[in-house]
Structures are given as structure tokens and as C-alpha cells.
Amino acid sequence: MSHFDIIVIGAGPGGYAAALLASQRGKTVALIEKQNLGGTCLNWGCIPTKLYLGATAHLEGLHSQSRLRLCSGSVQMDMGALKKRKNAFVAATHKAMACCLDKHGIALVQGQAALLDKNTVRIDDEAGQTLTFETLVIATGSSTNWFAGLEPDHKRILDSTDLLDLDEAPESLAIIGAGAIGLEMADFWHRLGATIHVIEAAPRIAPAEDEEIAQTLHGMLKRKKWNIVTGKRVAGLASEDESVLVRLEDGAEIRVEKALVAVGRKPNTPGLGLENAGVALTGAGWIITDDFLRAAPNIYAIGDVNGRTLLAHAAEHQGRHAILHALGETAAPYAPGPIPGCIYGSIEVMRAGHTAAELTAQGKTVTVSRANLGANPISQAHGQAQGLVKVAWVDGVVHGVTAVGHGASHLVTLAEIMVRDRWTAHTAHEHIFAHPTLDEALRDALIAPPEDK
Amino acid sequence: MSHFDIIVIGAGPGGYAAALLASQRGKTVALIEKQNLGGTCLNWGCIPTKLYLGATAHLEGLHSQSRLRLCSGSVQMDMGALKKRKNAFVAATHKAMACCLDKHGIALVQGQAALLDKNTVRIDDEAGQTLTFETLVIATGSSTNWFAGLEPDHKRILDSTDLLDLDEAPESLAIIGAGAIGLEMADFWHRLGATIHVIEAAPRIAPAEDEEIAQTLHGMLKRKKWNIVTGKRVAGLASEDESVLVRLEDGAEIRVEKALVAVGRKPNTPGLGLENAGVALTGAGWIITDDFLRAAPNIYAIGDVNGRTLLAHAAEHQGRHAILHALGETAAPYAPGPIPGCIYGSIEVMRAGHTAAELTAQGKTVTVSRANLGANPISQAHGQAQGLVKVAWVDGVVHGVTAVGHGASHLVTLAEIMVRDRWTAHTAHEHIFAHPTLDEALRDALIAPPEDK
Numbered sequence: 040m041s042h043f044d045i046i047v048i049g050a051g052p053g054g055y056a057a058a059l060l061a062s063q064r065g066k067t068v069a070l071i072e073k074q075n076l077g078g079t080c081l082n083w084g085c086i087p088t089k090l091y092l093g094a095t096a097h098l099e100g101l102h103s104q105s106r107l108r109l110c111s112g113s114v115q116m117d118m119g120a121l122k123k124r125k126n127a128f129v130a131a132t133h134k135a136m137a138c139c140l141d142k143h144g145i146a147l148v149q150g151q152a153a154l155l156d157k158n159t160v161r162i163d164d165e166a167g168q169t170l171t172f173e174t175l176v177i178a179t180g181s182s183t184n185w186f187a188g189l190e191p192d193h194k195r196i197l198d199s200t201d202l203l204d205l206d207e208a209p210e211s212l213a214i215i216g217a218g219a220i221g222l223e224m225a226d227f228w229h230r231l232g233a234t235i236h237v238i239e240a241a242p243r244i245a246p247a248e249d250e251e252i253a254q255t256l257h258g259m260l261k262r263k264k265w266n267i268v269t270g271k272r273v274a275g276l277a278s279e280d281e282s283v284l285v286r287l288e289d290g291a292e293i294r295v296e297k298a299l300v301a302v303g304r305k306p307n308t309p310g311l312g313l314e315n316a317g318v319a320l321t322g323a324g325w326i327i328t329d330d331f332l333r334a335a336p337n338i339y340a341i342g343d344v345n346g347r348t349l350l351a352h353a354a355e356h357q358g359r360h361a362i363l364h365a366l367g368e369t370a371a372p373y374a375p376g377p378i379p380g381c382i383y384g385s386i387e388v389m390r391a392g393h394t395a396a397e398l399t400a401q402g403k404t405v406t407v408s409r410a411n412l413g414a415n416p417i418s419q420a421h422g423q424a425q426g427l428v429k430v431a432w433v434d435g436v437v438h439g440v441t442a443v444g445h446g447a448s449h450l451v452t453l454a455e456i457m458v459r460d461r462w463t464a465h466t467a468h469e470h471i472f473a474h475p476t477l478d479e480a481l482r483d484a485l486i487a488p489p490e491d492k
Numbered sequence: 493m494s495h496f497d498i499i500v501i502g503a504g505p506g507g508y509a510a511a512l513l514a515s516q517r518g519k520t521v522a523l524i525e526k527q528n529l530g531g532t533c534l535n536w537g538c539i540p541t542k543l544y545l546g547a548t549a550h551l552e553g554l555h556s557q558s559r560l561r562l563c564s565g566s567v568q569m570d571m572g573a574l575k576k577r578k579n580a581f582v583a584a585t586h587k588a589m590a591c592c593l594d595k596h597g598i599a600l601v602q603g604q605a606a607l608l609d610k611n612t613v614r615i616d617d618e619a620g621q622t623l624t625f626e627t628l629v630i631a632t633g634s635s636t637n638w639f640a641g642l643e644p645d646h647k648r649i650l651d652s653t654d655l656l657d658l659d660e661a662p663e664s665l666a667i668i669g670a671g672a673i674g675l676e677m678a679d680f681w682h683r684l685g686a687t688i689h690v691i692e693a694a695p696r697i698a699p700a701e702d703e704e705i706a707q708t709l710h711g712m713l714k715r716k717k718w719n720i721v722t723g724k725r726v727a728g729l730a731s732e733d734e735s736v737l738v739r740l741e742d743g744a745e746i747r748v749e750k751a752l753v754a755v756g757r758k759p760n761t762p763g764l765g766l767e768n769a770g771v772a773l774t775g776a777g778w779i780i781t782d783d784f785l786r787a788a789p790n791i792y793a794i795g796d797v798n799g800r801t802l803l804a805h806a807a808e809h810q811g812r813h814a815i816l817h818a819l820g821e822t823a824a825p826y827a828p829g830p831i832p833g834c835i836y837g838s839i840e841v842m843r844a845g846h847t848a849a850e851l852t853a854q855g856k857t858v859t860v861s862r863a864n865l866g867a868n869p870i871s872q873a874h875g876q877a878q879g880l881v882k883v884a885w886v887d888g889v890v891h892g893v894t895a896v897g898h899g900a901s902h903l904v905t906l907a908e909i910m911v912r913d914r915w916t917a918h919t920a921h922e923h924i925f926a927h928p929t930l931d932e933a934l935r936d937a938l939i940a941p942p943e944d945k
Contacts, residue, residue, distance in 0.1 A: 052927065080927070086869055089928050093873020094562055100550025101567055109547055109573050114554055114565030121562050128872060352927040359921070379926040389926075416539055419581060420546020449902040452931040455923060456909060468812070470908060473832035473842075474505065474533070474805040475542050478905040 041146070043069045045365065046160060046172040048152045048311070051078020053342035053354025054178030055136060060362045062143040069146040069170055071162065076136045076147075078180050079343075080351040081129060083200040084220075090125045091203070091227045092383055098230040099385040103422035116231060118207050125203075153312035157335060161312075174337050174365045177318070177326060178358065179311065181304035181343035184323075188275040189215060189300045195278040196298050199224060208232045209296035213285045215273050217244035219382045221301035225265070226384035235265040236293050238285065240272045240302075245382060249394040252443045255427045259386045259443070262425075266293075276300070306344045322346070330372035332361050339365065353378050377439075377458040379451040386423075387447035392439035392458035395431040406432045406491060410484035412444035416475040421445050428484040430457075437462045437485065446477050453481055494599070496522045498818065499613060499625040501605045501764070504531020506795035506807025507631030508589060513815045515596040522599040522623055524615065529589045529600075531633050532796075533804040534582060536653040537673075543578045544656070544680045545836055551683040552838040556875035569684060571660055578656075607765035610788060614765075627790050627818045630771070630779060631811065632764065634757035634796035637776075641728040642668060642753045648731040649751050652677060661685045662749035666738045668726050670697035672835040674754035678718070679837035688718040689746050691738065693725045693755075698835060702847040705896045708880045712839045712896070715878075719746075729753070759797045775799070783825035785814050792818065806831050830892075830911040832904040839876075840900035845892035845911035848884040859885045859944060863937035865897035869928040874898050881937040883910075890915045890938065899930050906934055 045061040047054045050072035058070040075082045095116060104110045140147050150164035154175075161169045183198040185191060191198045197205075199220050208231035214221040217239035225235045237244060237260075244260075244267060245253040257267060268287065276298055277284040285293040308324040318334040319327045325346030326334050334340040339361035342354030356375055363369045377392040398405045412418055412426030426444020430437055440454035460466075467485040472478050498514040500507045503525035511523040528535045548569060557563045593600050603617035607628075614622045636651040638644060644651045650658075652673050661684035667674040670692035678688045690697060690713075697713075697720060698706040710720060721740065729751055730737040738746040761777040771787040772780045778799030779787050787793040792814035795807030809828055816822045830845040851858045865871055865879030879897020883890055893907035913919075920938040925931050 085928055089869055090873045093870060094557055094560075094875065096874065097550040097553025097557060097563075100553060104547055104550060107547075107573075107577060108570065109577060110550075110567050110569045112565060112567030114563050114567065116563045117561065120560075124560060124562060128869075350927075352924055355927070356924050375924060376922075378924055381926055381929075416542055416581075417546060420543045421549065422547065446902070448926070448929060449899070449931075451926045452906055452923070452929060453909075455926070456906075459923060460913070469829075470905070470912060471805055471809050471828060471831055473834055473901070473904045473908070474803070474808070475538055476834075476901060476905060478902075 041069070041168070042171045043067045043146070044172070045174045045176065045362070046071065046170060047176040047178055048160070049078065049178035049180055049307075049342070049344075050076045050136070050147075051178060051180050051342060051354060052080050052351040053358040054078070054176065056355040057176045057178065057341065057358030057362050058140070058145050059143060060359055061366075062145050064362070064366055066366070068143075069148055069172075070140060071148045071150065071152045071160070073149070073151040076133045077129070081132055083203060085351055086129065086132075087125050087203050088223050088227065089383060090128060091121065092223065094121055094124070095227060095230045100421065102230075107422050118205070118231070122204070122206070151310060153310060154316045154318075155312065157316040157337065175316075175339070176358065176361050177311070177334065177338065177340040177344060178342045178354065179307040179344050181306050181349060183300070184303045184305040185300045186302060189273060189302065191300055192278050195283045195296070196276050196300065198300055202228075202297075202299050205297075210234065211236065211295040211297075213238060213283065213293055213295040213298040214301060215276070215285070215298060216301040216303070217267070217269075218247065218301060219245075219380075221299060222382055223384050224299055224301070226386075229263065229265070230385070236268070236285070236295060237265060238268045238271065238273055238287065238293075240270070242270045244269060245388060248388055248390060249429060249441050250396065251429060252388060252390075252427060252441050255425070256386060256388060256443045259425050263385075304343065304349055306346065308344060331364050332357055332373050348378055350378065350380060377455050379455040381448040381451050383448050386444065388441070388443045389447045389451035389454060390439070390441040391451060391454035392437070393431060394439055394441065395429075398431055398433055398438055403433045405438075406489035408432065408484055408487040408489045410480045410487055412442055412447070412477075412480045415477055415480045417477045418445040418480075428480045430484045432489055435463055440481065440484070442480070449477055450481055453478055457481070457485070494522070494621070495624045496520045496599070497625070498627045498629065498815070499524065499623060500629040500631055501613070502531065502631035502633055502760075502795070502797075503529045503589070503600075504631060504633050504795060504807060505533050505804040506811040507531070507629065509808040510629045510631065510794065510811030510815050511593070511598050512596060513812055514819075515598050517815070517819055519819070522601055522625075523593060524601045524603065524605045524613070526602070526604040529586045530582070534585055536656060538804055539582065539585075540578050540656050541676050541680065542836060543581060544574065545676065547574055547577070548680060548683045553874065555683075560875050571658070571684070575657070575659070604763060606763060607769045607771075610769040610790065628769075628792070629811065629814050630764070630787065630791065630793040630797060631795045631807065632760040632797050634759050634802060636753070637756045637758040638753045639755060642726060642755065644753055645731050648736045648749070649729050649753065651753055655681075655750075655752050658750075663687065664689065664748040664750075666691060666736065666746055666748040666751040667754060668729070668738070668751060669754040669756070670720070670722075671700065671754060672698075672833075674752060675835050676837050677752055677754070679839075682716065682718070683838070689721070689738070689748060690718060691721045691724065691726055691740065691746075693723070695723045697722060698841060701841055701843060702882060702894050703849065704882060705841060705843075705880060705894050708878070709839060709841060709896045712878050716838075757796065757802055759799065761797060784817050785810055785826050801831050803831065803833060830908050832908040834901040834904050836901050839897065841894070841896045842900045842904040842907060843892070843894040844904060844907035845890070846884060847892055847894065848882075851884055851886060851891055856886045858891075859942035861885065861937055861940040861942045863933050863940055865895055865900070865930075865933045868930055868933045870930045871898040871933075881933045883937045885942055888916055893934065893937070895933070902930055903934055906931055910934070910938070
């Protein structure tokens with residue numbers, strides 16, 4: 040039986056960062072992972088999708104410049120080669136991560152972990168080894184979810200992992216659930232020729248975003264000839280010989296070659312023996328944490344599994360706080376500030392801080408100011424004449440910045456800084472924005488006259 | 493004879509911004525322009541080059557993904573259509589600017605201005621009108637320059653304005669002068685098929701940049717098969733029947749279809765009658781300004797023409813200061829803080845604040861920290877595995893940030909903020925950087941261990 044100061048379960052972005060920091064602080068550390076280093080983000084999430092979107096960005100450029108009649112031609116992607124490159128990048132990252140763990144003297148333990156009590160974890164490996172710890176960090180993440188009637192068959196009815204593994208573009212693709220995952224996947228396969236149908240049960244696509252931003256995105260995607268259905272649930276998916284029949288609750292039917300179910304995520308808590316350590320769950324099995332990210336006096340839960348924010352960088356940030364708190368370097372409650380988030384692709388969305396509607400719901404008096412991102416020369420140069428930056432203000436201080444349009448993901452850190460550092464219109468004048476940059480659209484929105492609502 | 497509170501000569505980015513601000517503050521304003529609204533930036537500089545680079549970004553994407561064998565195909569640009577679109581964008585911007593001036597009640601006066609005394613300017617138009625002012629802002633900018641033996645013939649030996657006006661790509665192109673203008677133009681025409689030769693008299697290309705950044709850029713351009721000659725002057729350019737012969741000082745010769753002379757800029761001061769108003773010049777005719785950007789008690793000189801910083805956004809920032817100072821809204825000397833600057837294209841460079849060498853020359857004890865921009869997943873996704881971010885530190889505070897690689901121009905505002913707001917490594921931890929973004933490479937460089945030099 041080995042003993043460690045700190046054991047981390049789950050080697051995704053949060054768990055990996057937590058393990059490294061604990062080791063850098065001189066603690067003995069074990070990192071338990073049942074599958075691949077890097078978690079969903081590296082293996083089946085952010086990174087593969089961004090590799091696919093980046094590698095095909097020129098297809099989108101070709102389309103938009105062709106629409107303007109500035110060029111002609113055709114480009115064929117080799118999907119097999121792209122998958123191979125993606126897999127090589129992921130494998131190289133696995134190797135680099137393992138090497139870094141080794142260099143820091145962190146014990147990497149492969150297997151499923153189950154808590155026996157509040158200081159002991161058993162590994163489901165051949166040796167069936169048992170490890171003890173002072174402090175535990177649970178960072179087991181989340182998995183793709185579905186509702187009854189929408190179960191993936193992994194052949195025609197797919198989850199996001201399946202869709203990343205296709206060898207060629209389907210002729211047509213239905214996306215059930217228009218959040219970031221669904222929209223990014225749709226964008227990629229659209230570039231490769233798929234006809235896109237998006238079905239979202241909420242009244243609008245990108246339901247987490249500001250309503251005006253989501254509506255602008257909707258309009259921009261319609262111009263790309265996507266069929267978008269909102270406010271309707273999918274009653275069922277039937278996999279047939281060569282197609283999938285998507286049945287909507289109102290009886291309408293859409294027949295497609297493949298369907299992606301992207302209706303949410305569920306926490307990876309089953310089988311962890313959490314009940315043996317006094318860790319409580321809520322809802323679909325999310326771990327309940329206190330203000331310090333603790334699920335028990337010596338047990339922290341960070342990242343997707345605590346259900347706070349399902350984003351890799353949020354997990355990493357929480358992991359840092361958990362370790363600093365466990366080590367007594369901070370006694371403060373976890374207060375992340377504005378958490379930046381993006382939807383990537385040909386038309387991007389970014390957001391940091393609160394939307395105007397969220398602030399209004401908090402009882403605050405909100406004004407907004409706007410700039411036309413499509414008027415920005417960098418956006419124009421890339422053939423995109425639409426887009427919007429929107430700033431939400433309370434008492435003359437920036438409380439939220441969001442945007443939709445070409446390259447909006449490049450604006451997200453700047454937006455986070457504007458919110459976190461409590462910028463005013465005056466702050467925007469103090470800084471020199473290089474010309475021409477997309478960033479100028481944020482400045483323009485900050486110095487635009489505020490309006491009600 | 494009309495009288496104005498404020499007269500601005502030159503409707504480039506600096507003059508235009510100054511005129512608008514003065515008008516918004518309730519002053520009577522005239523804006524004198526002898527050519528086009530928007531100055532060099534809009535008509536022959538930043539904007540046309542960025543429109544050309546943006547509209548052909550997909551060619552670069554095609555090349556880089558083809559090199560990785562991820563795709564195949566070909567794309568033909570229609571250079572005539574691209575020029576037309578560029579001209580249409582510029583014309584639409586002229587119209588929008590004129591409309592905005594009109595809305596603000598600013599008198600737009602077309603013609604060459606000449607000062608008669610320190611309160612009077614005569615316009616060289618048909619009416620030969622004379623205007624008087626309380627305060628004058630000179631914002632006449634700069635023009636392309638050349639040395640003896642390098643005079644453009646505007647047929648084969650070109651300046652940057654000529655090169656933007658070509659109807660097809662030359663088979664081969666020599667760029668005399670490897671600053672931002674030369675390198676951006678070379679990148680554009682290289683995408684359209686031109687073989688590129690770059691000749692720079694300084695010991696390295698991009699001589700204004702950090703040496704390590706410039707060397708990294710050099711290596712990356714060499715991989716694109718550019719012929720780069722540094723540390724050698726061009727002795728002469730001879731336009732022949734179908735080609736230009738570039739003779740280097742060491743006797744070597746390079747024969748190309750076209751040559752671009754991009755060896756600097758000269759101030760637009762001749763003919764302004766500055767001597768009649770007590771305005772003094774230095775060097776090639778740059779206006780001498782005091783700490784408040786004044787060339788005389790009631791005369792300000794902003795932008796290129798004062799020789800401080802030849803960048804559109806610097807001009808705009810100076811224009812704002814000049815007006816606020818003239819109106820008594822500030823009594824402070826002009827202190828711009830770090831001025832961001834970029835070289836755009838397939839491989840970009842950005843910089844804000846000082847280089848390590850500049851700080852060392854100021855007698856400061858400097859450390860640097862680095863991150864590999866090419867390891868960033870967004871860079872990797874776009875097929876670029878090289879690149880560098882470099883941070884210069886004094887006493888644990890960021891004093892300069894610079895980078896070379898894919899999309900580096902997207903990092904420049906963030907770099908400016910880091911320098912101006914005196915970030916430390918701790919500040920980088922306080923902010924959440926969205927994953928994956930290029931911005932993370934800046935964070936990685938900030939939290940990397942500092943090294944000497």
C-alpha cells in the first residue's frame with residue numbers, strides 16, 4: 040500500500056494541472072487515469088475539433104471569397120490523412136504529458152479508481168493496488184449524454200466521439216442540440232460538403248448566449264443554407280438501412296445520412312465509491328462542492344464533475360485553486376471571475392462575464408453598447424460583412440462582453456480582461472489598439488453610446 | 493475669409509479623429525485634404541494590404557495543409573476582381589467618412605494648404621480661399637521614400653502604391669527593404685505565385701524587431717523558399733526591357749520581373765509654408781514637437797509628420813491628445829505608453845513595449861521568458877509548428893512582449909495591456925485564458941521561468 044500527500048483522479052486538463060502544481064510544491068502525488076491522458080478535451084473534444092476546424096479553415100475561405108467572385112477552384116481534403124494527423128498530435132501530447140509527469144516524480148496509475156473510505160482508494164488494475172492519501176482531488180470529468188429515444192447506435196446515430204472518427208463526410212447531417220459542440224461539428228462537416236440540419240429544443244440556437252448574439256448567429260448560419268429548427272424537441276431517432284429518420288414532436292420528419300446527439304453531458308461519478316467517503320451528489324450525479332471546491336474536508340472536486348462550468352480552462356483554474364487551498368496557500372473561497380467561453384468555426388461566438396439579460400435578472404440597471412464586427416476591416420478582408428460586439432454595462436463599468444462573427448474567439452481574452460479589470464469607456468481610450476485589428480471592434484463597442492436594454 | 497476654432501490639415505487616421513473629437517467638443521472645425529479621405533492607411537497602406545492578405549489567406553492555408561498532405565487542389569485568384577473589391581471598400585469608406593464629417597458639421601476643404609502666418613492658411617483651390625484658426629493640427633503624414641539609384645519608374649521599379657495596383661502577379665519580385673511594408677507585400681505576391689527576393693541593408697530583416705524574433709522569422713521565411721539577403725546595400729536598380737537588374741554593393745546581381753523599393757518614408761512637409769508660422773523641421777523635414785505635440789504655441793503636429801511613430805493608431809492617439817490639450821482638458825505631456833505594432837501575413841510579428849536589447853541599453857537588468865508559439869494547438873491546427881513568444885522583464889514586471897508565428901497580430905492588444913498594466917507572472921494566473929486559444933501562448937510565456945539575456 041502506497042501513501043501520497045495528494046491523489047488526483049482523472050488526468051484531464053484540471054487533474055493534470057492540479058497534479059503538476061502539487062508536485063511543484065513538494066508534495067508526493069499520484070495521478071489515476073482509467074483511459075487517456077488529457078481527458079475529453081485532448082482526446083475527443085476541444086483539441087480534435089480545433090485541429091479539424093483549423094485544417095479546413097481554407098475551405099471556408101475559399102467558399103467566402105468564391106461567393107465574392109474573387110477566386111475559383113476546388114480543394115479536396117484527405118479525411119484519412121487529417122484523422123491520422125489528429126491522432127499523431129494527440130499521441131505526441133500524451134507522450135509529452137507522460138514525460139512531464141515522470142520528470143516531476145508524479146506516479147501515473149492506470150485504472151478505474153474506487154474510494155474505500157475517506158483516505159483510501161482501490162485501483163481496478165491487475166494488481167488491485169490500494170493507495171492512501173491526505174488529500175484527494177476528483178477530476179473525473181463528464182461524458183456525452185442522451186435522452187430516451189435518442190440513444191446513439193454509433194453507426195448512424197452518433198455522439199461527438201463517433202463523429203470525430205468518420206472517414207468521410209455524410210451527405211447530410213442532423214445535429215440534435217445547438218450548443219457549442221453541435222455547432223462546431225456541423226461547421227466542420229458542412230465545409231466538407233454535408234447538408235446541415237440543426238434541431239434545438241430551446242427557443243434559439245446557442246441557448247447559453249445573449250439572445251441578440253444567438254439571433255445574429257442564426258441569421259448568419261441561415262445564409263450558409265443550414266436548415267435550423269428551434270423550439271421543437273426530437274421525439275425519436277430511427278436508424279434505417281441507409282439513413283436516420285429524425286421525428287420531431289410536431290410530427291415533422293427529417294431524413295439524413297447521419298445524426299449527432301449533442302444534448303448535453305453527464306458526470307463521470309458512477310463506480311467511484313463516493314458514498315464511502317461522504318461525498319454527496321446532486322441531479323444526474325454531479326458532485327456537490329462547498330465554496331472552496333471541497334466535497335468533503337479532505338476531498339476536492341474540480342472540473343466538469345462538479346457541474347459548475349463544463350470547460351477545460353475552468354477545470355484547470357479550479358485545479359489550481361484546490362491545490363493552493365489544500366496546501367494552505369489560500370484560505371479564500373473559489374471566485375473565478377468572468378469565465379471566457381467560445382464557439383469556434385467559420386462564424387465564431389465569444390463571451391466573458393454576464394449577458395445583459397442575466398444582469399437584469401439580478402436586479403441591476405443595465406445598459407448595452409454595440410459595434411458592428413462585420414464593418415471591421417479584418418472581418419471584411421475575410422469576406423464576412425456581418426457580426427456584432429455587444430457590451431453590457433452596470434454603473435458605467437463593463438460587466439459582460441460578447442461577440443459573434445469572423446474570428447470572434449480571438450477576442451475572448453481581451454473581453455475577459457475588460458470585465459475582470461472593470462474597464463470603463465475611459466479605460467478603452469487609455470489603451471492604444473493597433474490598426475487594423477479585430478480587437479478594434481471591442482474598443483468601438485466600448486466607446487459607442489450606451490443604450491437601454 | 494472663414495474663421496474656425498480648429499483647423500486640421502490632413503484627413504488621415506490622425507487628422508480625421510482629431511477633427512471629429514474637436515467637433516464633438518463643440519468647436520468649429522475645418523478639415524483640409526488635398527487628396528483622399530483616410531490618408532495612406534486607407535488608400536495605399538494598411539487597409540488595402542490587409543484586404544489583399546485576408547482575401548488570399550485561404551491560399552496560404554491551402555499551401556500549408558497541402559504540405560502536410562491533408563488536401564489537394566488549386567485556387568485561382570481573380571486579381572482584377574480583388575482590386576475592384578478593394579477599391580469599392582475604400583470608396584465606401586470615403587463616403588462613410590464624408591457623411592460623418594457632414595453630420596458633425598465639419599467643413600471639408602479640398603486642396604493643398606499653405607500657412608501664411610500663425611493663424612492663417614491659404615488653400616490652393618480655384619477660389620484660393622483663406623481660412624483663419626485659433627488652433628492648427630498638422631497631420632499631413634508621410635510618403636514613400638527612396639535613395640539615389642533606387643528611383644521608382646513606376647513600371648518595373650515600383651513603390652508600395654504601384655505594387656498594390658498590379659493586375660497580375662510578377663513571376664519574380666525583389667523587395668528592397670525588409671520592414672513591415674516590404675514583408676507584407678512579399679507575402680501577398682508570393683501567395684499568388686511570385687518568387688521572392690528580399691534585400692535588406694541592415695544585418696537582419698525586420699530590423700526594428702527583437703533580434704531573436706527577427707531571426708526566427710528569417711528561418712520561417714527561408715522554409716517558404718524566399719531568397720533573403722541581409723547586410724548588403726542595393727547599389728542600383730536598372731529597368732530593362734522585360735526585367736529589373738538589382739545590383740548589390742558587392743557586385744552580385746539579381747534579375748527579377750519587378751522590384752519594390754520600400755526603404756522608408758519621408759514627411760509631407762514641403763509646400764506647407766511652415767516657416768511662416770514658426771514651425772521648425774529636423775532631418776528630412778520632420779516637424780519638431782514639444783512634449784505636448786506642439787510645433788508652435790497654437791500649432792500641433794501629429795502622426796507620421798512629427799516622425800515619432802509611423803503608425804495609423806499612433807496618429808489617432810496623438811490626435812486625441814492634441815485636441816484634449818488644446819481644449820485644456822489635459823495639461824499632461826503626451827505619454828502614449830507601449831505602442832503596439834504588427835507585421836501581417838502568413839507569418840506574423842507583433843510587439844508592444846520594449847525589446848530586451850532596448851531595455852538593456854537603458855541600463856536596466858533584464859530577464860526574458862519564452863513560449864513556443866508553434867506548439868500552441870491553434871497554430872498547429874493551421875499547419876504552423878514554428879513560432880516564438882518572448883517577454884522582457886525588469887524587476888518581475890513585464891516591460892515588453894513580442895511574438896512571431898501564425899496569427900501573432902491577434903495577440904498584440906493583449907501584449908499592450910500586459911505591458912501598460914504592468915503584469916507580473918501572478919497577474920497571468922489571476923486571469924482565465926480560454927482553451928484553446930493563441931492567447932494561451934502569451935500566458936505560457938509569462939509563467940515560464942525567466943532566463944538571463
